[in-house]
Amino acid sequence: MKKLVMAAAALALSAGTATAQDAAYDWSGVYIGAQVGYIWGDSLTRNFVGGTFDLFATPEADGTLGGIYLGYNHQFSNDVVVGVDADVAWSRADGDFDGARHPTGLPRRNQHAVDIDYTAALRARLGYAIDRFMPYIAGGVAIGRANFAYDHVFVDAVFSDTLTGWTIGGGVEFAATNNLILRAEYRYSDFGDGSAQEFPPYPWETQRYDLKTHDFRIGVAYKF
Numbered sequence: 001m002k003k004l005v006m007a008a009a010a011l012a013l014s015a016g017t018a019t020a021q022d023a024a025y026d027w028s029g030v031y032i033g034a035q036v037g038y039i040w041g042d043s044l045t046r047n048f049v050g051g052t053f054d055l056f057a058t059p060e061a062d063g064t065l066g067g068i069y070l071g072y073n074h075q076f077s078n079d080v081v082v083g084v085d086a087d088v089a090w091s092r093a094d095g096d097f098d099g100a101r102h103p104t105g106l107p108r109r110n111q112h113a114v115d116i117d118y119t120a121a122l123r124a125r126l127g128y129a130i131d132r133f134m135p136y137i138a139g140g141v142a143i144g145r146a147n148f149a150y151d152h153v154f155v156d157a158v159f160s161d162t163l164t165g166w167t168i169g170g171g172v173e174f175a176a177t178n179n180l181i182l183r184a185e186y187r188y189s190d191f192g193d194g195s196a197q198e199f200p201p202y203p204w205e206t207q208r209y210d211l212k213t214h215d216f217r218i219g220v221a222y223k224f
Helices: 002-023
Strands: 029-049 052-057 060-075 080-091 094-098 111-128 133-151 156-175 180-197 205-223
Touching: 029 080, 029 111, 029 133, 029 180, 060 111, 060 205, 080 133, 111 156, 111 180, 111 205, 133 180, 133 205, 156 205
Parallel strands: none
Antiparallel strands: 029 052, 029 060, 029 205, 060 080, 060 094, 080 111, 094 111, 111 133, 133 156, 156 180, 180 205
16 A cells, blocks of 8 residues: 555656646747837937037927837747847827027027837847746847928928937746747837938028937737
8 A cells, every 4th residue: 555655646746747847838939929019208309500509409209109020039958048039110109399499598489399100129138938937138229210390480391310229128928828928028229310401491501310219018929
């Protein structure tokens, strides 16, 4: 009887160990998914006349975004996960700023605005697998397409530009099934700056602008 009990206990322990091993999730593989989120940020627009700083404004933008992402993960035996992730998201974020200011601090009678068309990024990721949970950090190159506009007393202008900078952030993923991966993340992006010459009647004036954003995103992906 004692031997039978010991044998049953050994069998149960062996089965439990096998089950635990079978349940361990492997994050390695290719995935593709869709995401939605909310983006907010600010820009700095500066006007130069003949190379001399004339006035500045700080229009802020916010709104929703949505897009797709894809990537690849490789999980090592110590549960460290490294990967590469690419995404593009179309945005409805915009905002304006009334009364740009001269370097003297005096307000001007004009309005500046910014409208973000889309953002994209190519990032490296570093995570740690806790079975079906994986917290991670990510960073890399960021691209943003935006429209910068102003309404001055005598002239209106709109400049569209694609800016390139960097992004960094982090999040967590959860493997709801072996193939269905849920994601929530935050990222900060600095898209750098650009410049454009104004059209007549002020061809001697130059606009310089930059763009920085924060966003929170949730997504769902299929892992192959």
